[in-house]
Amino acid sequence: EAIRHSTKKEKMEQTFIMIKPDGVQRGLVGEIICRFEKKGFYLKGLKFITVDQSFAEKHYADLSAKPFFAGLVEYIISGPVVAMIWEGKGVVATGRTIIGATNPAASAPGTIRGDFAIDIGRNVIHGSDSVESARKEIALWFPEGPVNWQNSLHPWIYE
Ligand code: IDP
Numbered sequence: 001e002a003i004r005h006s007t008k009k010e011k012m013e014q015t016f017i018m019i020k021p022d023g024v025q026r027g028l029v030g031e032i033i034c035r036f037e038k039k040g041f042y043l044k045g046l047k048f049i050t051v052d053q054s055f056a057e058k059h060y061a062d063l064s065a066k067p068f069f070a071g072l073v074e075y076i077i078s079g080p081v082v083a084m085i086w087e088g089k090g091v092v093a094t095g096r097t098i099i100g101a102t103n104p105a106a107s108a109p110g111t112i113r114g115d116f117a118i119d120i121g122r123n124v125i126h127g128s129d130s131v132e133s134a135r136k137e138i139a140l141w142f143p144e145g146p147v148n149w150q151n152s153l154h155p156w157i158y159e
């Protein structure tokens, strides 16, 4: 007998994930997308672009007073990045767990930074730190909004 699936609407969240220029250069794009896909999150936006200085400064505006700000901006504009919207229940916090701690030296093995990075200034990937940051970052990177589609596996991922 087929299992019965709830028709209740899950409380879905969206987060902004960016594979930084070092992640692209090091050939980690497929691996990183794979981890979010296999977890069960839904890809709702994806673009491969190089951003300019003023755009990077906007993205990291909250960090503008930090001593590493100029170097951070230079790093982010140094090559193309993969910008993505991922959707799912709890995806903001779980996305951060999948990514690992800011400093790869403190990131657990099994996390993206724990597995693939060494230096804090070359930590491969960005993920929104709250639902509110996610909303702002998605609006900045995807002014056209997310791609509207439904995954047909939904009832096999959510009870
Ligand atoms: P997060 O990316 O884990 O959210 P944030 O504190 O928001 O970490 O910092 C944004 C990015 O700035 C980090 O991912 C890292 O690339 C860079 N960064 C943070 N702290 C340092 C530092 O002390 N030196 C160099 N780069 C840093």
Ligand code: MG
Binding pocket: 127, 129
């Ligand atoms: Mg942050």
